Amino acid sequence: SKSRSALGQSLLGLLGAGDLDEESWEEISDTLLVADLGAATTTEVVDRLRAELSARGVRSAEHARQVLREVLIEALHPELDRAVRALPHESDGAKQPAVVLVVGVNGTGKTTTTGKLARVLVAQRHRVLLGAADTFRAAAADQLQTWSERVGAEVVRGDEGADPASVAYDAVERGGASQVDAVLVDTAGRLHTKTGLMDELGKVKRVVDKQAQVDEVLLVLDATTGQNGLAQARVFSEVVDVTGIVLTKLDGTAKGGIVFQVQRELGVPVKLVGLGEGADDLAPFEPESFVDALLD
Amino acid sequence: MFDTLSDRLTSVLQNLRSKGKLTEADIDATAREIRVALLEADVALPVVRSFIGQVKERAKGAEVSQALNPAQQVVKIVNDELVGILGGESRRLNLAKNPPSVIMLAGLQGSGKTTLAGKLAMHLKGKGHTPLLVACDLQRPNAVTQLQVVGERAGVPVFAPEEGNGVGDPVDVARRGVDEARSAQHDIVIVDTAGRLGVDEEMMRQASDIRDAVQPDETLFVVDAMTGQDAVTTAEAFRDGVGFSGVVLTKLDGDARGGAALSVREVTGQPILYASNGEKLADFDAFHPDRMASRILGMGDMLTLIEQA
Ligand SMILES: Nc1nc2c(ncn2[C@@H]2O[C@H](COP(=O)(O)OP(=O)(O)OP(=O)(O)O)[C@@H](O)[C@H]2O)c(=O)[nH]1
Ligand SMILES: Nc1nc2c(ncn2[C@@H]2O[C@H](COP(=O)(O)OP(=O)(O)OP(=O)(O)O)[C@@H](O)[C@H]2O)c(=O)[nH]1
Ligand SMILES: [Mg+2]
Numbered sequence: 001s002k003s004r005s006a007l008g009q010s011l012l013g014l015l016g017a018g019d020l021d022e023e024s025w026e027e028i029s030d031t032l033l034v035a036d037l038g039a040a041t042t043t044e045v046v047d048r049l050r051a052e053l054s055a056r057g058v059r060s061a062e063h064a065r066q067v068l069r070e071v072l073i074e075a076l077h078p079e080l081d082r083a084v085r086a087l088p089h090e091s092d093g094a095k096q097p098a099v100v101l102v103v104g105v106n107g108t109g110k111t112t113t114t115g116k117l118a119r120v121l122v123a124q125r126h127r128v129l130l131g132a133a134d135t136f137r138a139a140a141a142d143q144l145q146t147w148s149e150r151v152g153a154e155v156v157r158g159d160e161g162a163d164p165a166s167v168a169y170d171a172v173e174r175g176g177a178s179q180v181d182a183v184l185v186d187t188a189g190r191l192h193t194k195t196g197l198m199d200e201l202g203k204v205k206r207v208v209d210k211q212a213q214v215d216e217v218l219l220v221l222d223a224t225t226g227q228n229g230l231a232q233a234r235v236f237s238e239v240v241d242v243t244g245i246v247l248t249k250l251d252g253t254a255k256g257g258i259v260f261q262v263q264r265e266l267g268v269p270v271k272l273v274g275l276g277e278g279a280d281d282l283a284p285f286e287p288e289s290f291v292d293a294l295l296d
Numbered sequence: 297m298f299d300t301l302s303d304r305l306t307s308v309l310q311n312l313r314s315k316g317k318l319t320e321a322d323i324d325a326t327a328r329e330i331r332v333a334l335l336e337a338d339v340a341l342p343v344v345r346s347f348i349g350q351v352k353e354r355a356k357g358a359e360v361s362q363a364l365n366p367a368q369q370v371v372k373i374v375n376d377e378l379v380g381i382l383g384g385e386s387r388r389l390n391l392a393k394n395p396p397s398v399i400m401l402a403g404l405q406g407s408g409k410t411t412l413a414g415k416l417a418m419h420l421k422g423k424g425h426t427p428l429l430v431a432c433d434l435q436r437p438n439a440v441t442q443l444q445v446v447g448e449r450a451g452v453p454v455f456a457p458e459e460g461n462g463v464g465d466p467v468d469v470a471r472r473g474v475d476e477a478r479s480a481q482h483d484i485v486i487v488d489t490a491g492r493l494g495v496d497e498e499m500m501r502q503a504s505d506i507r508d509a510v511q512p513d514e515t516l517f518v519v520d521a522m523t524g525q526d527a528v529t530t531a532e533a534f535r536d537g538v539g540f541s542g543v544v545l546t547k548l549d550g551d552a553r554g555g556a557a558l559s560v561r562e563v564t565g566q567p568i569l570y571a572s573n574g575e576k577l578a579d580f581d582a583f584h585p586d587r588m589a590s591r592i593l594g595m596g597d598m599l600t601l602i603e604q605a
């Protein structure tokens with residue numbers, strides 16, 4: 001593509017006879033800025049690249065590109081454990097369903113991700129129950145119910161305006177009683193700045209915690225999100241102790257570079273990516289292919 | 297890390313008042329700080345570049361006034377330029393001479409279209425109009441149900457002949473919605489459409505087919521204030537794919553700086569008409585360029601200081 005060859009050109013420029021070509025460095029940082037890495041992270045990556053290029057005596061643009069790729073992959077901590085804990089476990093000799101809580105700001109793709117995740121589990125012959133703990137948004141429970149029918153999962157829902165914590169509680173209780181393998185609880189979208197709504201979410205988690213072990217708290221981030229994604233991740237982590245990130249809408253033009261900062265600051269890995277609106281459009285997060293898409 | 301642009305600039309430009317004029321070096325140092333501030337506010341990079349160019353140009357000729365220190369002076373220039381771009385000439389909704397007027401909503405998935413449809417309907421109803429909501433998102437699970445609930449909350453009827461969830465032709469529903477409005481004497485039709493990506497050619501064609509079928513008086517591009525660098529690419533894709541006449545910025549009730557506003561405005565030249573700032577139907581306001589400018593720069597108090605000076 002056009003951008004790829006532009007980047008290739010700049011990589012070539014970096015190697016020009018000892019003296020670094022400032023314009024080429026700027027183009028490298030532009031590539032990263034435009035992918036939403038943010039100014040500080042971009043500077044770090046570029047500094048790191050400078051150091052590596054000179055330390056390794058890199059001579060060709062192709063090699064430089066390879067080093068940039070390596071630096072970026074490393075910045076994504078490929079060693080992190082990205083397994084989604086959605087399988088049942090034993091407790092006092094009895095099977096306990098895995099409990100997964102899905103959280104995030106408005107419209108990022110929580111309900112869709114809940115449906116897709118159920119699909120993956122059902123395809124592996126697990127029994128799944130969905131808890132519709134979004135009792136606020138218009139037709140949110142209907143939307144989750146449609147997903148449950150689409151993928152073959154049960155659903156527990158409350159009335160519009162019902163206490164989300166009690167719906168979540170009911171879902172986990174029913175899941176335990178009927179011996180399902182996983183209970184996935186979809187929650188209402190809420191901005192991290194709304195303390196009342198964040199308190200409500202904290203309560204959902206506490207209520208479920210009392211009854212069963214919460215195995216995963218997945219924070220759903222929209223790949224189009226810019227620098228605000230870090231603030232979202234910070235606050236959600238404080239309130240419900242996020243254990244994994246899902247990066248949605250990567251099928252669009254947005255690159256999702258905010259996850260560099262999010263992973264580093266929270267130490268929480270991106271575990272899944274959303275690649276479309278369909279039931280099968282969910283995939284594991286792979287740092288290598290993520291970086292390749294970013295540099296493309 | 298400095299919190300606001302004015303803090304940053306103050307630290308760069310300390311003790312310059314005596315010089316009476318900003319030097320080239322002062323301006324360059326300032327420009328670097330502004331660049332970072334704008335990037336942190338998610339203003340798209342190409343827009344940042346041209347913006348900085350303009351600001352440098354203006355700052356060069358500027359005398360440092362007695363009342364303002366150099367930092368304040370530059371902030372004022374930056375702010376004026378921002379308001380200029382964001383504001384343009386503010387205008388009302390375009391309504392048709394022969395009703396019904398048609399307003400079509402378009403945007404990425406989850407940007408806030410359906411919610412906005414309800415807000416707009418309630419707002420217009422409050423002004424004495426008789427809007428009709430038309431459910432043309434037949435794709436997303438229960439998008440039709442959602443619009444029906446929203447319509448009920450707004451006290452506005454919803455035309456939803458197809459149940460959606462993959463069933464029905466949105467272009468046909470849009471066309472019939474306008475017919476329905478004409479025969480039932482609704483003076484405004486608000487067409488809610490499915491979320492779509494700029495790169496999804498089939499879905500973009502569907503949007504332009506809907507547009508051709510209903511000939512909207514106003515096509516509003518609905519964009520999330522939390523959007524990052526992708527704002528430009530997506531705005532261009534919607535401009536080229538559907539064409540839009542105005543912009544609505546949503547989720548402004550969060551703490552995102554909202555640089556996307558500047559990007560979309562600068563790249564497409566279309567005005568930002570409304571700000572959506574909450575999930576409830578009443579959380580809706582006209583767009584205020586001056587508030588947006590200080591928000592992007594993170595410097596509410598600075599402006600008050602400048603005004604007092
Ligand atoms: N292209 C694309 N669209 C997606 C993806 N994930 C979700 N969506 C769409 O994004 C929109 C919002 O998705 P939802 O699952 O309703 O989001 P949510 O976070 O549950 O929204 P709220 O509950 O209202 O906060 C819908 O139109 C989805 O079809 C994805 O990976 N790619
Ligand atoms: N906090 C806040 N939430 C908003 C605002 N506008 C919409 N929302 C929420 O954002 C989410 C998505 O809104 P929708 O109206 O369903 O968005 P949409 O563009 O119709 O989504 P699709 O039809 O799936 O593409 C919902 O949870 C809304 O309640 C706003 O201004 N502020
Ligand atoms: Mg939802």
Ligand SMILES: [Mg+2]
Binds near residue numbers: 410433439488491
């Ligand atoms: Mg919608």
